[in-house]
Amino acid sequence: MTVPQLVVHRDKELMAQAAAARLITKVVDAQAARGSASVVLTGGRNGNGLLAALASSAARDAIDWRRLDLWWGDERFLPEGDAERNVTQAREALLDAVPLDPARVHPMPASDGPFAGDPEAAAEAYEAELAAAPDPFDVVLLGVGPDTHVASLFPELPAVREQDRAVVAVHGAPKPPPTRLTLTLPAIRSAHEVWLLAAGEDKAAAAALALSGAGELQAPAAGAYGTARTLWLLDRAAASALPPELYPPATA
């Protein structure tokens, strides 16, 4: 496990801009070293805020978009094109505006089409797609929920205990919609880098709990780390309840 590093930004707008700049550099470096890069996107306001910041960044064209694989950490099991699907929101925020190779964009399956009514089969299909990927993820992005969930791994639900599968279906999620697909903690932990995004006062208790030694069943965010780096990107409000040894109060 890599020990989390914390970066605290003034507010959520600056956090989104700085995270977008960081992601551009990361992708460009991976493409220079290996020829391609692989990033896992998250749903939620902070993940979409990062994508929107990336879309408006002058540096975005430093990325070779055709040599980027995009995956999702979780998906709301809803029909194709539904406005609440994470992929729909990501397309609106960024993906429709950049020249990606469609064959390298890997949304999780929708609730209509071949997996209608069968989220378990949808999870298996995504797992098979992932198994065919040549490289580990360079970066997994994860929004942190107020209850410490990441992806669709909610405290105490069966998915957070999963040790063998890379992708599972979730039923009865406390955040709507109740049926979802998610990467598991072992799949997240196969990534080089895991970046957790938390902004706003409603995330303060979650960040404090996950970063203070809570177990991953109670605080799934505590179990999300990368093989090379684990980075928590916060704004001041989300960092406001952290113990002073993690985030010393300003002395000025």
Ligand SMILES: O=C(O)[C@H](O)[C@@H](O)[C@H](O)[C@H](O)COP(=O)(O)O
């Ligand atoms: O489907 C989703 O909603 C997610 O992928 C979820 O895990 C999200 O990232 C967190 O709930 C944080 O969301 P916010 O950034 O909106 O607080």
